[in-house]
Amino acid sequence: MDRYNFRSIEEKWQKYWEDNNVFKTTIDKSKKKFYCLEMFPYPSGKIHMGHVRNYTIGDVLARYKGLQGYNVLHPMGWDSFGMPAENAAKQNNLDPKIWTEKNIENMKSQLKKLGLSIDWSREISTCSEDYYKHQQNFFLELYKKKLVYRKENYVNWDPVDETVLANEQVIDGRGWRSGALVQRKKLNQWFFNISKFSQDLLDELENLDNWPNKVKTMQKNWIGKSFGCEINFDVEGDIPIKNIKCFTTRPDTLFGFSFLALSVDHEISNFYKDDKDFLKFRDECSKTGTTEEAIAVAEKIGFKTNLVAINPLNTKEKVPVYFANFVLMDYGFGAVFGCPAHDQRDFDFAKKYDLKIKTVVKPNDEDETFQVLDKAYTGPGVLINSDFLNGLKTPEEAVIETIKIIENKKLGKKQINYRLKDWGVSRQRYWGCPIPIAYDENNNPHPIPKSMLPVKLPQNINLNTKGNPLDKETVWKTTIIDGKKMTRETDTLDTFVCSSWYYLRFCSPKNQEYGFDKDEIDYWMPVDQYIGGVEHAILHLLYSRFFMRALSHENKNINLKEPFNGLFTQGMVCHETYKDPDNNWVSPDEIEIIDGKKYLKKDNSKQITVGSSESMSKSKKNTIDPENIILNYGADAARLFILSDSPPEKDVQWSEEGITSSFKFIQKLWILNSKILDEIKSDHKNDADHEIEKYTNKFLKKVTENLESFSYNKIIANLHEVYSFLIKKISSKYTRKTLINNYKKILITMMPVVPHLSSECLNLINAKEIHWPEYNENLIKEEIAKIVIQINGKKRGLIETEPNLPENNLMKIINKDEKILKYLDGKKIKKKIYIKNRLINIIL
RNA sequence: GCCCUCGUGGUGAAAUUGGUAGACACAAAGGACUUAAAAUCCUUGCCGCUUGCGGAGUGCCAGUUCGAGUCUGGCCGAGGGCACCA
Numbered sequence: 001m002d003r004y005n006f007r008s009i010e011e012k013w014q015k016y017w018e019d020n021n022v023f024k025t026t027i028d029k030s031k032k033k034f035y036c037l038e039m040f041p042y043p044s045g046k047i048h049m050g051h052v053r054n055y056t057i058g059d060v061l062a063r064y065k066g067l068q069g070y071n072v073l074h075p076m077g078w079d080s081f082g083m084p085a086e087n088a089a090k091q092n093n094l095d096p097k098i099w100t101e102k103n104i105e106n107m108k109s110q111l112k113k114l115g116l117s118i119d120w121s122r123e124i125s126t127c128s129e130d131y132y133k134h135q136q137n138f139f140l141e142l143y144k145k146k147l148v149y150r151k152e153n154y155v156n157w158d159p160v161d162e163t164v165l166a167n168e169q170v171i172d173g174r175g176w177r178s179g180a181l182v183q184r185k186k187l188n189q190w191f192f193n194i195s196k197f198s199q200d201l202l203d204e205l206e207n208l209d210n211w212p213n214k215v216k217t218m219q220k221n222w223i224g225k226s227f228g229c230e231i232n233f234d235v236e237g238d239i240p241i242k243n244i245k246c247f248t249t250r251p252d253t254l255f256g257f258s259f260l261a262l263s264v265d266h267e268i269s270n271f272y273k274d275d276k277d278f279l280k281f282r283d284e285c286s287k288t289g290t291t292e293e294a295i296a297v298a299e300k301i302g303f304k305t306n307l308v309a310i311n312p313l314n315t316k317e318k319v320p321v322y323f324a325n326f327v328l329m330d331y332g333f334g335a336v337f338g339c340p341a342h343d344q345r346d347f348d349f350a351k352k353y354d355l356k357i358k359t360v361v362k363p364n365d366e367d368e369t370f371q372v373l374d375k376a377y378t379g380p381g382v383l384i385n386s387d388f389l390n391g392l393k394t395p396e397e398a399v400i401e402t403i404k405i406i407e408n409k410k411l412g413k414k415q416i417n418y419r420l421k422d423w424g425v426s427r428q429r430y431w432g433c434p435i436p437i438a439y440d441e442n443n444n445p446h447p448i449p450k451s452m453l454p455v456k457l458p459q460n461i462n463l464n465t466k467g468n469p470l471d472k473e474t475v476w477k478t479t480i481i482d483g484k485k486m487t488r489e490t491d492t493l494d495t496f497v498c499s500s501w502y503y504l505r506f507c508s509p510k511n512q513e514y515g516f517d518k519d520e521i522d523y524w525m526p527v528d529q530y531i532g533g534v535e536h537a538i539l540h541l542l543y544s545r546f547f548m549r550a551l552s553h554e555n556k557n558i559n560l561k562e563p564f565n566g567l568f569t570q571g572m573v574c575h576e577t578y579k580d581p582d583n584n585w586v587s588p589d590e591i592e593i594i595d596g597k598k599y600l601k602k603d604n605s606k607q608i609t610v611g612s613s614e615s616m617s618k619s620k621k622n623t624i625d626p627e628n629i630i631l632n633y634g635a636d637a638a639r640l641f642i643l644s645d646s647p648p649e650k651d652v653q654w655s656e657e658g659i660t661s662s663f664k665f666i667q668k669l670w671i672l673n674s675k676i677l678d679e680i681k682s683d684h685k686n687d688a689d690h691e692i693e694k695y696t697n698k699f700l701k702k703v704t705e706n707l708e709s710f711s712y713n714k715i716i717a718n719l720h721e722v723y724s725f726l727i728k729k730i731s732s733k734y735t736r737k738t739l740i741n742n743y744k745k746i747l748i749t750m751m752p753v754v755p756h757l758s759s760e761c762l763n764l765i766n767a768k769e770i771h772w773p774e775y776n777e778n779l780i781k782e783e784i785a786k787i788v789i790q791i792n793g794k795k796r797g798l799i800e801t802e803p804n805l806p807e808n809n810l811m812k813i814i815n816k817d818e819k820i821l822k823y824l825d826g827k828k829i830k831k832k833i834y835i836k837n838r839l840i841n842i843i844l
Numbered sequence: 845g846c847c848c849u850c851g852u853g854g855u856g857a858a859a860u861u862g863g864u865a866g867a868c869a870c871a872a873a874g875g876a877c878u879u880a881a882a883a884u885c886c887u888u889g890c891c892g893c894u895u896g897c898g899g900a901g902u903g904c905c906a907g908u909u910c911g912a913g914u915c916u917g918g919c920c921g922a923g924g925g926c927a928c929c930a
Contacts, residue, residue: 213848213849214848214849214924214925217847217848217849217925218847218848218924218925218926220847221846221847221848221925221926222925222926224926224929226929226930228930246930247929247930248930249929249930250930261930300928325928326928326930327928327930328928328929328930330929331929331930332929332930335930336929336930337930338930339930343930344845344928345928345930346930417929417930418929419926419929534924534925537925538925644856644868644869644870645855645856645857645868645869645870646856646857647857650856650857652856653855653856653870655855655856655870657870657871658856658869658870661869661870665869711858713856713857713858713868713869714857714858714867714868716868716869717857717858717867717868717869718868719868720867720868720869721867721868724868786864788863788864790863790864790910790911792910792911793910793911794911795864798864830910831910832910833863833910833911835863838863838864839863839864839911841863841910841911842910843910843911
């Protein structure tokens with residue numbers, strides 16, 4: 001019996017698939033389509049286990065759908081613009097393009113070794129001119145539709161990467177890539193008007209039935225809709241300002257008004273720009289900015305103006321106006337009215353500056369003497385101390401009533417606000433898609449004419465400069481449009497723009513005229529199943545949803561809002577962490593096991609401490625290189641293991657034992673195959689066929705259901721079960737025809753998981769016409785019912801009977817069963833609950 | 845602080861959606877084969893008297909039900925998301 005030579009067999013099939021263009025796809029309107037897409041990788045140089053998991057999950061689905069007869073689109077490409085290339089290029093003094101292309105070459109060959117069913121003829125790379133010229137065209141289309149605009153704005157400035165970051169790229173006050181503390185800086189920036197679609201982006205979440213609720217909730221919170229009203233407060237004081245607009249969700253608490261707070265960037269700050277104390281205060285605020293600690297400690301500080309604001313519902317009441325560090329300029333109107341009794345933040349501020357705290361809401365279970373003392377009350381209740389509003393139920397009734405009153409008195413109006421802000425897309429970087437704009441001598445922007453696209457990145461430039469290298473390219477910067485000399489925009493686009501439409505490009509990757517072909521996207525879009533990491537729950541997925549809307553906006557040819565019909569977010573790959581006695585992280589490769597204990601390979605005196613299992617990361621050195629795994633165990637074993645044990649949406653623990661066990665299972669399946677080949681050399685008459693028919697059909701049902709529900713870990717369990725069955729029953733003398741038929745079906749179900757082994761075995765049994773096997777419900781029907789006997793809800797026995805046995809007949813059997821009679825003990829039966837074919841519960 | 849998700853053997857997990865808890869796998873222990881080892885196969889969730897049998901058992905406490913891992917309420921714990929959003 002020969003050993004399974006995974007290397008030659010995997011290579012053979014990969015070559016066969018490639019040479020025969022097995023996964024090449026074209027439109028075929030006679031067939032139902034299935035667009036299976038995994039998030040495309042950044043070409044960092046090598047694939048990691050996260051990729052292996054992501055692409056294995058996608059491949060299982062793509063192959064399954066293909067076997068079912070769908071016309072499957074399963075492409076792959078490269079998210080190849082971005083800072084790592086630029087940084088690597090700087091360090092090694094080479095061209096980012098060359099660095100990137102080399103990485104792509106390498107990663108592509110690694111991915112191919114995984115045996116993925118990818119149509120490589122559709123490969124795209126976002127850094128190629130062929131890709132970004134269409135992106136520039138889209139930018140100009142959006143510009144024309146006024147969905148792109150330029151404004152001066154405070155930005156999140158990353159001092160290490162010397163670039164602007166989107167709010168979403170600032171994590172805990174630090175740059176998401178560099179980890180540097182983010183600063184505030186005012187710059188001219190390009191923006192995509194994503195907030196125009198806030199309501200629609202929110203509404204359509206409801207219809208995304210095949211998205212995880214988790215992701216929908218995150219997006220919902222991110223969009224952050226709130227209902228309230230704007231109120232125009234009259235003010236009096238020493239500057240020529242008559243009123244200040246505020247946004248509030250709690251107008252019902254207006255009688256608890258005790259101060260008005262402004263953002264330091266509010267237009268009123270212009271009157272204080274010569275006030276040294278104010279400037280000092282403003283500095284103080286920008287320092288506490290967005291850092292983690294600052295928010296945690298979050299001391300509320302204010303700067304008192306000489307203004308007073310008048311309560312519009314009680315004009316006798318005048319309260320002080322402050323600038324305060326907790327008021328944001330880019331939400332609402334940069335001004336809030338303070339009601340300390342019913343907002344914790346206002347409460348803290350009032351305590352600090354000794355402002356009035358007037359209770360105007362009492363909880364439902366309190367009486368009217370209720371007073372807010374050491375903590376704001378933000379819950380529901382009834383309005384008190386509020387004159388004509390007294391007795392209203394809050395918040396629902398009271399908010400609506402108050403808004404009506406405010407509208408009638410023309411003091412303000414109903415208003416809906418969103419937290420979602422427009423998407424700043426300008427980046428001060430070389431390695432990105434150039435923004436196709438040029439400026440005239442008055443600094444007015446002009447689109448680059450379509451005929452002059454693409455605006456190509458200059459090559460062979462000096463990257464070792466501070467700030468944006470494109471700024472220094474004086475020759476490149478200068479251009480002539482309509483005979484006028486102009487200066488190019490030197491900012492490039494955020495790389496999230498590239499990934500916002502790549503799913504469209506895959507439909508027609510070769511179209512030179514436009515980013516995609518209408519016929520092609522009409523057939524292929526939307527993506528039926530999108531698979532990737534949950535880390536993109538907000539940024540990438542929201543941007544893509546926006547981009548699809550932006551392209552469809554005012555465009556009769558495209559009527560598509562949602563790019564991804566189904567979304568699946570897979571968990572991470574984790575591994576134990578190791579440290580040496582000096583507290584340094586140690587990689588699994590550097591460890592040797594002696595007598596069950598782990599030691600440092602190069603120094604056996606040093607014992608390793610084993611830490612918790614965490615997601616694989618270079619910094620903790622707990623990574624496993626997929627290339628080595630494929631080399632030593634094969635792609636099928638790697639695929640099998642990455643799907644085993646844990647459900648795909650949860651984290652999976654990588655372990656040496658696990659991959660070894662998967663490797664062994666592949667070997668076992670191969671031995672089984674050899675035995676079956678022996679077995680089918682002769683035929684049998686003995687009619688044991690029914691057994692295998694039945695088992696196979698039950699198995700097919702389970703596997704099919706598990707595939708449909710992404711329960712891929714259960715499929716592996718099913719494969720173990722079917723193996724155990726076959727290896728035991730192989731000599732049961734099934735007729736040759738039946739054995740081959742059923743074995744063929746089983747092998748086909750293995751195709752999505754272990755395609756090389758499965759293809760080889762199918763070939764060896766000379767199987768033709770390979771398509772997903774249907775199961776026959778009639779063959780699955782149970783011929784024996786196992787009925788649990790419960791006495792007073794406790795399991796006391798198990799009886800095997802014919803199916804659908806009437807209760808009377810069952811009781812006859814029970815009455816002959818000594819074990820059970822022991823429990824009945826002649827007692828009177830009060831009640832019987834009989835669930836056919838399942839259980840009977842006898843209550844005494 | 846707010847929002848979401850999840851708590852099942854030593855470990856990763858299953859459980860026909862309210863009906864035999866622990867499928868499948870990893871680890872450990874014991875056993876078989878072997879001169880021996882490797883490989884392979886079998887047995888074992890826990891507590892008790894030890895073929896068998898009995899008991900407890902799905903984070904904790906209540907509730908609904910003939911019956912709860914599954915449903916309801918309250919607590920405890922873990923993970924994730926958001927960050928002064930008015």
